[in-house]
Amino acid sequence: MMSLFNKTYFKVKLEQQPQQADGVLWLKCKACKELVFKKRVRENHNICPNCGQYFFLTAKERVALLVDEGSFFDISRPIVAGDTLQFVDTLPYTQRLQQAFDKTGLHDAIIVGQATIGHVPVVLATMDFQFIGGSMGSVMGEQIAHGIRTAAHEKHPFILVSATGGARMQEGILSLMQMAKTTSARQLLARAGVLFVSVMTYPTTAGVQASIASLGDIILAEKGALIGFTGRRVIEETIKEKLPPEFQTDRFAFEHGLVDRVVRRREMRQELIQLLHFFAAPQSEQDKALKKSGLNLLKQGSARG
Ligand SMILES: [Zn+2]
Numbered sequence: 001m002m003s004l005f006n007k008t009y010f011k012v013k014l015e016q017q018p019q020q021a022d023g024v025l026w027l028k029c030k031a032c033k034e035l036v037f038k039k040r041v042r043e044n045h046n047i048c049p050n051c052g053q054y055f056f057l058t059a060k061e062r063v064a065l066l067v068d069e070g071s072f073f074d075i076s077r078p079i080v081a082g083d084t085l086q087f088v089d090t091l092p093y094t095q096r097l098q099q100a101f102d103k104t105g106l107h108d109a110i111i112v113g114q115a116t117i118g119h120v121p122v123v124l125a126t127m128d129f130q131f132i133g134g135s136m137g138s139v140m141g142e143q144i145a146h147g148i149r150t151a152a153h154e155k156h157p158f159i160l161v162s163a164t165g166g167a168r169m170q171e172g173i174l175s176l177m178q179m180a181k182t183t184s185a186r187q188l189l190a191r192a193g194v195l196f197v198s199v200m201t202y203p204t205t206a207g208v209q210a211s212i213a214s215l216g217d218i219i220l221a222e223k224g225a226l227i228g229f230t231g232r233r234v235i236e237e238t239i240k241e242k243l244p245p246e247f248q249t250d251r252f253a254f255e256h257g258l259v260d261r262v263v264r265r266r267e268m269r270q271e272l273i274q275l276l277h278f279f280a281a282p283q284s285e286q287d288k289a290l291k292k293s294g295l296n297l298l299k300q301g302s303a304r305g
Pocket of ligand 1 (some may be wrong): 049
């Protein structure tokens with residue numbers, strides 16, 4: 001049997017975030033070219049205070065932005081990727097993994113945990129683009145499946161935040177298999193009647209967009225998200241057509257029915273709270289009565305109409 005995973009035990013400590021010891025005080029915004037004070041950018045949810053452009057969030061920053069403070073408990077499985085194919089590009093895969101670990105403190109491009117959002121218990125899986133482009137290999141596939149299994153078992157909504165370039169080429173076919181694996185795991189949520197909210201951020205592309213990220217009951221795009229399967233040039237050359245300039249933007253995805261709503265970063269938590277309370281919160285007797293009378297009104301309305 002091939003060894004897909006090496007077992008190592010680890011826990012992600014959220015308190016250890018963003019103190020990147022790089023000593024950088026200023027960042028240059030790619031959009032407005034202004035030098036902006038890094039601390040102000042961090043305080044502003046990594047949004048440029050000058051022009052509103054979004055900077056990347058690490059998985060830990062994203063978690064901190066969404067969950068009720070102090071509620072996140074890491075349940076990631078204690079696994080790291082094995083180098084089954086002995087793959088070497090400009091670097092051996094094992095070295096690339098080590099580099100990504102040194103940079104992010106993560107063992108792969110995703111963390112999975114249980115938390116509450118607006119006091120509703122959820123399972124939250126969050127990708128980190130800084131770890132080999134947020135790519136999905138055998139570990140990410142397993143972590144997502146593990147998150148889904150936990151959510152289905154506990155009957156807690158499952159939330160997946162994607163930031164990914166797609167499948168991890170260093171694992172070849174093994175990484176493509178994760179599309180099938182996560183897709184079939186998703187059935188567990190449907191069978192258990194558990195809500196699945198997929199949040200697409202910049203970027204959500206290729207193998208992840210073409211599998212689990214597109215299978216949410218509700219799909220939200222963070223404003224500014226890039227959503228698509230493959231790059232513009234490749235598509236244009238394949239179909240021999242010029243693509244519209246807004247192709248693969250959040251708005252384009254929304255207008256073509258790929259996502260249900262486009263949400264600003266600072267409003268994402270509130271949006272999730274609203275959805276969770278509507279679909280998944282335990283209801284008081286008063287809520288139930290209200291919902292029932294609302295449904296009756298709807299029925300009467302449709303009977304009249
Ligand atoms: Zn800017």
